Amino acid sequence: xxxxxxxxxxxxxxxxxxxxxxxxxxxxxxxxxxxxxxxxxxxxxxxxxxxxxxxxxxxxxxxxxxxxxxxxxxxxxxxxxxxxxxxxxxxxxxxxxxxxxxxxxxxxxxxxxxxxxxxxxxxxxxxxxxxxxxxxxxxxxxxxxxxxxxxxxxxxxxxxxxxxxxxxxxxxxxxxxxxxxxxxxxxxxxxxxxxxxxxxxxxxxxxxxxxxxxxxxxxxxxxxxxxxxxxxxxxxxxxxxxxxxxxxxxxxxxxxxxxxxxxxxxxxxxxxxxxxxxxxxxxxxxxxxxxxxxxxxxxxxxxxxxxxxxxxxxxxxxxxxxxxxxxxxxxxxxxxxxxxxxxxxxxxxxxxxxxxxxxxxxxxxxxxxxxxxxxx
Amino acid sequence: xxxxxxxxxxxxxxxxxxxxxxxxxxxxxxxxxxxxxxxxxxxxxxxxxxxxxxxxxxxxxxxxxxxxxxxxxxxxxxxxxxxxxxxxxxxxxxxxxxxxxxxxxxxxxxxxxxxxxxxxxxxxxxxxxxxxxxxxxxxxxxxxxxxxxxxxxxxxxxxxxxxxxxxxxxxxxxxxxxxxxxxxxxxxxxxxxxxxxxxxxxxxxxxxxxxxxxxxxxxxxxxxxxxxxxxxxxxxxxxxxxxxxxxxxxxxxxxxxxxxxxxxxxxxxxxxxxxxxxxxxxxxxxxxxxxxxxxxxxxxxxxxxxxxxxxxxxxxxxxxxxxxxxxxxxxxxxxxxxxxxxxxxxxxxxxxxxxxxxxxxxxxxxxxxxxxxxxx
Numbered sequence: 239x240x241x242x243x244x245x246x247x248x249x250x251x252x253x254x255x256x257x258x259x260x261x262x263x264x265x266x267x268x269x270x271x272x273x274x275x276x277x278x279x280x281x282x283x284x285x286x287x288x289x290x291x292x293x294x295x296x297x298x299x300x301x302x303x304x305x306x307x308x309x310x311x312x313x314x315x316x317x318x319x320x321x322x323x324x325x326x327x328x329x330x331x332x333x334x335x336x337x338x339x340x341x342x343x344x345x346x347x348x349x350x351x352x353x354x355x356x357x358x359x360x361x362x363x364x365x366x367x368x369x370x371x372x373x374x375x376x377x378x379x380x381x382x383x384x385x386x387x388x389x390x391x392x393x394x395x396x397x398x399x400x401x402x403x404x405x406x407x408x409x410x411x412x413x414x415x416x417x418x419x420x421x422x423x424x425x426x427x428x429x430x431x432x433x434x435x436x437x438x439x440x441x442x443x444x445x446x447x448x449x450x451x452x453x454x455x456x457x458x459x460x461x462x463x464x465x466x467x468x469x470x471x472x473x474x475x476x477x478x479x480x481x482x483x484x485x486x487x488x489x490x491x492x493x494x495x496x497x498x499x500x501x502x503x504x505x506x507x508x509x510x511x512x513x514x515x516x517x518x519x520x521x522x523x524x525x526x527x528x529x530x531x532x533x534x535x536x537x538x539x540x541x542x543x544x545x546x547x548x549x550x551x552x553x554x555x556x557x558x559x560x561x562x563x564x565x566x567x568x569x570x571x572x573x574x575x576x577x578x579x580x581x582x583x584x585x586x587x588x589x590x591x592x593x594x595x596x597x598x599x600x601x602x603x604x605x606x607x608x609x610x611x612x613x614x
Numbered sequence: 615x616x617x618x619x620x621x622x623x624x625x626x627x628x629x630x631x632x633x634x635x636x637x638x639x640x641x642x643x644x645x646x647x648x649x650x651x652x653x654x655x656x657x658x659x660x661x662x663x664x665x666x667x668x669x670x671x672x673x674x675x676x677x678x679x680x681x682x683x684x685x686x687x688x689x690x691x692x693x694x695x696x697x698x699x700x701x702x703x704x705x706x707x708x709x710x711x712x713x714x715x716x717x718x719x720x721x722x723x724x725x726x727x728x729x730x731x732x733x734x735x736x737x738x739x740x741x742x743x744x745x746x747x748x749x750x751x752x753x754x755x756x757x758x759x760x761x762x763x764x765x766x767x768x769x770x771x772x773x774x775x776x777x778x779x780x781x782x783x784x785x786x787x788x789x790x791x792x793x794x795x796x797x798x799x800x801x802x803x804x805x806x807x808x809x810x811x812x813x814x815x816x817x818x819x820x821x822x823x824x825x826x827x828x829x830x831x832x833x834x835x836x837x838x839x840x841x842x843x844x845x846x847x848x849x850x851x852x853x854x855x856x857x858x859x860x861x862x863x864x865x866x867x868x869x870x871x872x873x874x875x876x877x878x879x880x881x882x883x884x885x886x887x888x889x890x891x892x893x894x895x896x897x898x899x900x901x902x903x904x905x906x907x908x909x910x911x912x913x914x915x916x917x918x919x920x921x922x923x924x925x926x927x928x929x930x931x932x933x934x935x936x937x938x939x940x941x942x943x944x945x946x947x948x949x950x951x952x953x954x955x956x957x958x959x960x961x962x963x964x965x966x967x968x969x970x971x972x973x974x975x976x977x978x979x980x981x982x983x984x985x986x987x988x989x990x
Binding site: 247 | 619
C-alpha cells in the first residue's frame, strides 16, 4: 500500500477491482455477483438486510450470540420484525428448531445466521440451513465474516443469497471493505420491491453495477484497500483453498491442545468448535479480562468474552496468514501471563508442538510472501 | 501505509484515531464532535440525513448540480420530502431565494447545500446560508467534500450542524473514510427522535461515541486509512490553514489564466469560481470527452461534465498537495491534446507561469514531505 493513490476512475483501479472481484468469486465458490464496497463487514450485513426486507417482514435470526443480536437490531432498523431462534450456547443451532420456527412463521421473508459466531467460537450448520431456506422459500443471509478464507464456504452449492465477509479475518487483508456475494434471486427481490430501500449507500443494485463495471462510478472507492485486497486474495488462491482450510484445522487443533494443557476447557463442544478461532473458559477464579491485559504485556492480543460471559471466556484468533510460530508464541505468552496472575502452569507450548509435529511442515506454512514495495 | 496492520482495538490505533479526530477539529474549526467512519464521503452525507429527518419531513436542498441531486435522492430514501431550490448554473444560489423557500415551507426540518459543487466548480455562500438556517431553526447540512482543506470552512462560526468531507480531496489522504462534524444540536435531534433511524451503520450516536472513545469499538475500523489520514492532517496543519488556502487561490488563479489563454472560458462567473477545481467550457465544436481521453494519453487526468453538460465542460482539479508543476504540466498536456484533436493553441503554460511568478515561491510549495517508510 506504500504507493501513490491512483484515481478510482482509472483503468489501473478498474483492473484491480475486477481481479479482486473474480478472485473473490472463486473463494466464495459462486458464479453469481460479488460486491466490494468501502465500509466494514457490518455494512455488508446491513446491506443484505436493507435490500431483502420491507417494513413488517418477519426475519428468522439464529440467535447464537453477539453478532446475531446485531443482525436482529439491523432488521428492526429496516422496520422488519426479527424472530429470534434461540441457539444453545455451546453447540450449533439444531436445524429442526429452525424448521419449527419456519412452521410458526410461514410468512417470514428471510433466514439469517452467523456461520462462525465470533463471540463463542461455535460453527453453525450453514449448509443444512441453506437447504431448509430453499425449501421454505426464504432468502438466506449468512454472516461468514469469521469463516471465508479459513474454512469451506460454498455460496452457490449451499444456496446462499447473501454471504458476507470482511478482508481482515481469514483473508488476511487490511480492514475497511465489505465483501459480499449476491445471488440472482437476491437481486430480483431487490429490484421488485414495493418501496425503495431506506438507504442510498446500501443499495445493492448500485453496488452490483459498480462491481460488475468498475469504470462506472457509484461512489469514490477505497482504492488502496482494493489493491491490497487483490494481493491478499492472490495469496489465498496461491496457497489453495483446500490446503488453507487444512492449515487452519491443524493450527486450531494445536491451539486447543495447548490451551487444554494450560487448564482451559473449550467453550463449545468440540464438534462445533471453529477452525478460525478458539473460545475457552478460563480456570475458576481467574478473570479473562485480567488475562487479556497480562497477555498484551507479552506482545500478544487475545480477547475476553461478550455480555454475561465477558469475564469467563478467553478468545484466541488463529485465522489468516498464521503459522505454527504464532500458535506457540501465543501459548507461551499465556503461560507467562497466568504465572503473573499467580497461576503457575506449563506444558501448553509442548502440547501444541507435539500436535503440530504430526502435520507435514510444509502444510503449516502460511503464504507470507510480502509483495515487493513499489511493485504493482 | 506500508506496515503491518495494528488491531482496531489497540492503544496504537486509538491514539491515531484520537489525534486524527483532534486535527480534524482544528481544520473544521469546531469544538463540537467529529466522526471518522469507514466508507466514502457519500456515506457521511447520508449519515447526516439519516439522523436529521423523520418520515414526511421536508428538507430544503439547494439544487446546484449533480451532488445536490444525490442529496435529494438520499432524502427520499429516508422517507423525507426534498424541496429543491433551483440555483442558477453559473453562479451561487441567491440567499433570498432560499429565504423565500423557507417562507413557502415553514415546517421544513433541514437545509442542505453543497459548498463547492464539483460538477460545475461553483462555490455556494455557506456562511450566509448558515445564518438563514439558524434564524429559521433549520438543521444545516453542508457537503464540503471539495472544500475542506482547500478553502475556509468554519463549522461553529457558520452554524453548521453537519459538515461532511472526504480524505481524498483537498486533505490529500487516501480515499475510504467519511469525515464529518456533528453539532450538539444535531446530536440532540438524533437522540430525541420519534422513531429510530432506518440504519444501524449510519447511526451517528454510535459513531460519535466511537470517535470520542476510540477504545470502545463500534465496528471494525479502516485502520491503515486512519493512520494515513493522521499523517495527511499533520501536513495540512504544518503548512498552516491560511497559507494552504492562499496556495489554492494562487494555483487556481494561474490555472484559470492558462485555460483562458487556451481559449476556454470559465464556466462559473468568476466571483463564484472555486479555488479547488476549475470548470471551463471547451471551445465550440470540441468534445470535452474526447479531450479528456487525449489528455489522459499525456499522463494527466481531467474530467468531463455531468448530465447535459457532459460533453461541453472540462473540469480540472487542483486541490490537495498540488504545486506549480502540476498546474503547468496539466496545461502542457492540454495543449498537446488539443493539437492532437486539430486545435493548435499555445500560451497556456506561459500565461500560468506569468501569474505564478507574481507569488512568493515558498507559498506555492505544497507540504509534499513523505513520511519515511516504516516510521510510525
